[in-house]
Amino acid sequence: MAGKTRARAAEAEEVDQADITMEDAPPSAQKPGYSQEEGSAMQEDEGEENDVAGEEEEEEEEEEEEEEPQRVRILPGSTETAASFEFLKEGHTLGNALRYIIMKNPGVEFCAYTIPHPSEDKMNLRIQTYDTTTATAALAKGLQDIEDLCDVVADEFWTQRDKFNAAQNK
Amino acid sequence: MDYDNMMLDGESLGPTVKISAADSTHVDFELTNVDLSFANSLRRVIQAEVPTIAIDLVEVEVNTSVLADEFVAHRLGLIPLDSREIDQLNYTRDCDCENSCGKCTVQLTLHAKCTSDEVMKVYARDLIVGIDRPNNHIGNPVITDPDGLGSLICKLRKGQEIKLNCIAKKGIAKEHAKWSPTAAVGFEYDPHNKLHHLDLWYETDAATEWPKSKYADWEEPPAEGEPFDFNAVPSRFYFEVEGAGNIEPDAIIQEGIKELQKKLAGLIHGLGENDGMNGDYDGPRSPDAMDGGVGWQDQGYTTPYGNAGNASAWGGGAATAYGTTPYGNSGGGW
Numbered sequence: 001m002a003g004k005t006r007a008r009a010a011e012a013e014e015v016d017q018a019d020i021t022m023e024d025a026p027p028s029a030q031k032p033g034y035s036q037e038e039g040s041a042m043q044e045d046e047g048e049e050n051d052v053a054g055e056e057e058e059e060e061e062e063e064e065e066e067e068e069p070q071r072v073r074i075l076p077g078s079t080e081t082a083a084s085f086e087f088l089k090e091g092h093t094l095g096n097a098l099r100y101i102i103m104k105n106p107g108v109e110f111c112a113y114t115i116p117h118p119s120e121d122k123m124n125l126r127i128q129t130y131d132t133t134t135a136t137a138a139l140a141k142g143l144q145d146i147e148d149l150c151d152v153v154a155d156e157f158w159t160q161r162d163k164f165n166a167a168q169n170k
Numbered sequence: 171m172d173y174d175n176m177m178l179d180g181e182s183l184g185p186t187v188k189i190s191a192a193d194s195t196h197v198d199f200e201l202t203n204v205d206l207s208f209a210n211s212l213r214r215v216i217q218a219e220v221p222t223i224a225i226d227l228v229e230v231e232v233n234t235s236v237l238a239d240e241f242v243a244h245r246l247g248l249i250p251l252d253s254r255e256i257d258q259l260n261y262t263r264d265c266d267c268e269n270s271c272g273k274c275t276v277q278l279t280l281h282a283k284c285t286s287d288e289v290m291k292v293y294a295r296d297l298i299v300g301i302d303r304p305n306n307h308i309g310n311p312v313i314t315d316p317d318g319l320g321s322l323i324c325k326l327r328k329g330q331e332i333k334l335n336c337i338a339k340k341g342i343a344k345e346h347a348k349w350s351p352t353a354a355v356g357f358e359y360d361p362h363n364k365l366h367h368l369d370l371w372y373e374t375d376a377a378t379e380w381p382k383s384k385y386a387d388w389e390e391p392p393a394e395g396e397p398f399d400f401n402a403v404p405s406r407f408y409f410e411v412e413g414a415g416n417i418e419p420d421a422i423i424q425e426g427i428k429e430l431q432k433k434l435a436g437l438i439h440g441l442g443e444n445d446g447m448n449g450d451y452d453g454p455r456s457p458d459a460m461d462g463g464v465g466w467q468d469q470g471y472t473t474p475y476g477n478a479g480n481a482s483a484w485g486g487g488a489a490t491a492y493g494t495t496p497y498g499n500s501g502g503g504w
């Protein structure tokens with residue numbers, strides 16, 4: 001049993017390592033930075049772009065050592081007021097609440113979320129706004145709004161709990 | 171009942187909580203003036219994402235019981251261990267140590283041998299908890315029965331022996347149900363089904379065949395011949411949280427909200443360093459960096475994959491109002 005379990009844990013680590021290099025991942029799952037390096041923008045001014053790409057690579061490596069990898073990205077084809085976001089390791093727990101609260105924003109014309117495939121731990125969120133705001137700003141506001149709502153509910157729950165306990169002990 | 175006061179009070183439009191029952195393993199409460207999506211997020215997060223500690227690795231030295239090693243290991247994993255103040259424990263994956271240490275694991279050992287003619291029962295209380303841990307209660311087996319035995323692990327007959335070493339780790343129920351802080355979470359709204367979210371099956375009459383929830387008395391039943399309000403949304407949610415014993419029920423709710431906030435804070439942080447919020451990104455995958463000279467950046471409805479306008483990369487002309495989706499195939503998929 002012990003041997004078996006340990007072996008499994010080691011395997012999982014290997015998989016993690018493979019994920020970091022992303023060599024065999026499909027292009028859609030690869031780190032955005034890669035497509036940028038290979039992107040056609042480079043061809044326009046090769047010397048300069050190469051430098052930029054090199055710096056970015058270094059930055060990304062540093063980041064990975066300290067922090068968890070970027071969990072939100074903007075999908076290609078997005079503009080300022082109409083964007084699709086891809087969240088890694090998120091699901092209905094965040095998706096539905098976020099969708100609701102973003103739709104509450106008067107500057108937002110449309111917001112919806114989906115989990116494109118059940119075996120990929122990803123959640124996509126589409127935001128289309130009026131000219132008064134941008135999709136990213138609406139997303140940031142939505143996240144902040146839920147956080148504030150959480151504060152209110154947590155405080156309320158704890159006050160009511162204290163009240164309930166006080167009443168019980170009377 | 172002071173619900174009437176609350177309902178009359180015009181100022182109390184924010185979220186309110188009303189606790190109706192609570193003991194060492196349960197808390198029943200009503201959450202009002204929040205949206206269904208938020209109430210459901212709260213339910214999901216307390217069921218699946220509140221961290222606890224449970225036995226994760228078992229090294230079996232001797233096992234001559236009738237149960238296979240894996241079987242015993244599974245049973246050990248399911249034993250609730252005291253998970254209060256779990257913040258003091260690291261996830262092993264985040265810990266600085268090589269494999270495991272006192273900051274991320276709790277060691278439990280078990281050694282029992284039956285020497286009498288009677289069947290010997292081995293209980294959770296027989297687990298010996300190691301001393302190298304953040305505080306002196308984390309990882310203790312939860313024992314709530316009057317005899318102080320805890321969960322039954324296995325039975326031994328004369329001559330049978332079990333000797334093993336367990337490593338308990340911090341985790342969440344999304345990974346394995348053994349890390350669940352809850353045994354069950356009741357979640358209910360709209361006891362009279364006024365919103366028609368349910369389509370009740372019946373033989374002759376749904377009203378007589380379906381028993382009313384206990385919360386039916388808390389809300390007005392629909393008036394005779396009341397028209398269906400298709401704009402109505404649920405606003406009163408009845409939670410019945412039953413803890414597994416590893417965390418107190420009220421702390422489960424508190425920790426749940428905290429986990430939700432951690433999620434949000436992480437994403438806000440990620441967004442902030444990515445692009446400064448106003449869509450002026452120099453970060454990865456910005457539309458400009460992807461621009462291959464094709465006029466795809468019109469309204470965000472077309473793909474960057476080398477074709478403009480309505481024609482998808484796969485040939486067929488997409489005829490929806492949205493042209494092509496950002497996913498590289500025709501808009502029909504929407």
Ligand SMILES: [Zn+2]
Binds near residue numbers: 260266267272273274
């Ligand atoms: Zn450690």
